[in-house]
Structures are given as C-alpha cells and as structure tokens.
Ligand code: SF4
C-alpha cells in the first residue's frame with residue numbers, strides 16, 4: 173500500500189453520517205418515471221409505447237449514437253405513457269412512465285452473451301458495457317463502453333479505480349466497497365482486461381480505513397495491483413486530480429485520461445459492469461446516500477431508476493414543512509432540485525436534504541487570493557470572474573475557464589461569498605453559445 177495527498181483543495185466538514193449504515197433495498201413504488209436522458213451524450217430513443225407490457229431488465233431506450241447509452245426497465249410492468257419529467261438539472265425531458273406489476277417475475281434475457289467471466293474477451297466486455305447501459309457512476313455518466321475503447325495508437329498502461337468519494341455526506345461508494353469488495357475487484361479486472369493495463373491502483377481516502385484494510389488484504393497478494401491510501405481532501409476524486417496524485421501525470425487542458433495512458437473508473441461503475449457480465453443484469457438501479465438534517469432516517473439505499481425524490485424523502489421521514497434545500501449529488505458539486513418530483517437517475521449518488529441552508533450575501537473581492545490557492549487546476553477564479561463580468565470573452569477563454577471542473581472549492585473559501593462557480597458556469601455557457609453561432 174502506498175500513501176498520497178492532493179496539493180490544494182479544501183477540507184469541508186465530512187458529515188459522513190451514514191458511513192455505518194448498510195445498503196438497504198428501497199421498496200419499489202407503484203409507478204416509475206424512467207428518463208431517456210440519464211447520461212452524458214445523446215438521449216436514448218424510446219423502444220416502447222403506451223400499453224406495452226415489459227419485463228424487468230428489458231431495453232426500453234436505445235442508445236442514439238456512439239456517445240449515448242441504453243436505458244432498461246428496472247421493473248416488470250406496463251407502459252402508462254411517455255411523458256416529460258423534470259431532470260435533476262431542471263430541464264424537462266422524456267421519461268417512460270411504468271405502472272409496476274409487483275406480482276410479476278418476468279425478467280428479460282440479456283442482449284449480450286452470458287459466459288464465464290474469465291472467458292470474456294476485451295470486445296465482449298465492451299459489448300456488455302454498451303448493451304447493459306453502463307455509464308460512469310461517479311457523477312459524469314460518460315458511457316463506459318467509450319472509455320473502454322481508447323484510440324488504437326494509445327497504450328493504456330495504468331488503470332485507476334476511484335474509491336475516493338471525497339464529497340461530504342456521500343457514503344454510497346464506501347458501503348459498496350465494504351459490502352461488495354469481491355465484485356468491485358472482479359469488475360476492475362474486467363476493465364483492466366478491456367483496456368490492457370498492466371498496473372491497477374485502487375484509490376481510497378483515509379476516512380474509510382475499513383475499506384482500505386479490506387482491499388489491501390486482498391490486493392497485496394495480487395501482482396500489479398495496489399491500494400493507494402489518500403489523505404482526505406476535496407476534490408481529490410475528480411479524475412484529473414486523482415490521476416495526478418497517483419501517477420504524477422497531468423491530463424492536458426481539453427484532454428482525456430487516455431492522453432496520459434491512463435484509464436479511470438469509479439467503484440460503482442466496475443461493480444455494475446461485473447453484475448452485467450456475471451448475472452446478466454443491466455444498469456437499472458444504484459446505491460444512493462440519503463442524508464442531511466432534513467431527514468429523520470438517513471441511509472444508503474439501492475434505488476431503482478425512476479423513483480421520485482418525493483418517495484425517497486417520504487421513506488426517510490423528511491421534515492417536509494421545514495426543508496429549504498434538496499441536492500442531488502454531493503453538497504459541493506451536486507444540483508439543487510426544484511420541487512420533489514425529480515426521479516433518481518444514473519448520476520444520483522446522493523439525495524441530501526437540508527433544513528437550514530447557509531445564506532450567502534456577496535461582498536466585493538478582497539484580492540485575498542484564497543480562491544487561487546485552492547484551485548487544483550491552477551485557474552485564477554477571481555480573475556476569470558472579473559473578465560466574465562466585463563464580458564471580455566477572448567480573455568476569459570485564454571484564462572482557462574473551459575478547464576474548470578466546477579468543483580466549488582473557490583466559492584467555498586471565498587470570504588466575500590462571491591458566487592464564483594455560478595459566474596464561471598455563466599461564462600462557459602456564453603462561450604459555448606458564441607462558438608455554436610460561428
Ligand atoms: S475555478 Fe473551477 S476548478 Fe478551480 S476551484 Fe473554482 S470551481 Fe474548482
């Protein structure tokens with residue numbers, strides 16, 4: 173085992189209240205709202221219509237292009253309609269509304285070959301990832317099959333399995349690593365085979381000593397595999413940061429991990445890949461942490477996609493009358509949702525519910541430089557924001573705004589409470605818009 177630490181970043185209160193809570197299966201409600209856009213890339217095309225009787229695991233949305241992902245039904249039931257629902261980002265989009273048949277045991281045959289996992293070839297593994305609708309579950313939801321297909325002239329020598337889970341409150345990956353250690357390792361082995369990496373690192377923050385111990389106990393006997401115990405700091409789990417911390421390599425601006433001969437996958441992603449390969453189960457559910465002072469019964473739940481936040485919060489005895497804020501994801505990078513009728517989707521690592529949201533009234537910039545110090549991507553947020561406010565778009569671009577991962581560290585440390593990330597998002601939006609109009 174080796175030890176590493178990210179330079180820069182911040183140390184928010186960890187608040188990992190649900191770390192001791194074993195994963196529970198969430199009781200399936202009577203109706204699911206399964207969006208066709210749950211991933212980065214193009215929306216899936218619907219494959220069912222009103223009145224269709226469907227089986228659990230049946231493909232109901234077909235990937236539309238290379239960067240897209242299939243969508244499967246988490247339950248057996250009947251299609252009620254295809255309707256618009258609000259996604260966590262506030263956009264309304266199509267969802268397959270399914271009336272659940274609680275009595276039915278109907279399960280769809282997988283659309284990929286089921287054979288002993290040791291016999292799977294790299295092409296088989298890519299087919300499984302594509303067919304089973306596997307996407308990156310660390311938050312980015314990039315289709316995994318694409319990440320398993322680096323350009324032919326690129327040699328991937330290193331695979332990193334991301335178990336950092338550096339966002340406060342979230343403990344879903346922690347529980348998965350503790351309760352499904354073997355499956356995570358076997359899933360990582362499939363990714364290693366698909367990309368041809370010789371060396372595998374499993375990065376876990378030191379605030380999860382039980383997970384580090386479990387993985388190290390198994391991996392120290394496995395040639396080419398190593399656990400990296402990471403000093404806890406946010407945003408260590410961001411891909412570019414973790415690659416730098418573990419390998420010392422810097423992904424270029426606008427580049428991808430394969431540019432530095434690295435593949436990186438989240439623990440939840442490799443676990444899902446292994447389930448698809450070994451049991452024929454597509455990606456139809458995930459582990460979600462439900463926490464915050466707005467719920468009386470927090471926990472880690474395996475929730476089918478399409479369950480509404482309202483139902484999750486009712487189950488966890490939310491203090492509805494007092495809630496000020498509900499966040500999908502972690503408190504640093506997650507999205508604050510509008511209302512409770514937003515379904516759990518592939519990117520939903522957490523549902524955080526707060527009674528007392530911190531109110532931040534902004535003051536003028538003090539030129540203290542704290543935002544510059546914490547930015548792990550060497551962006552000068554104060555300068556970028558001043559340029560955005562002055563609409564100096566050429567200079568905004570040159571200042572590296574597009575490299576910003578919106579981790580929120582700069583806004584977190586700003587003593588003047590300037591909403592730096594909101595300004596940066598606005599600047600990126602404007603640049604993309606101008607680019608599209610050219
Ligand atoms: S500028 Fe972007 S990457 Fe840097 S700290 Fe702020 S949000 Fe994070």
Ligand code: SF4
Pocket residue numbers: 536537538539540541542543544553554582585586587588589590592
């Ligand atoms: S942290 Fe806030 S006050 Fe300090 S330089 Fe950055 S923007 Fe200005």
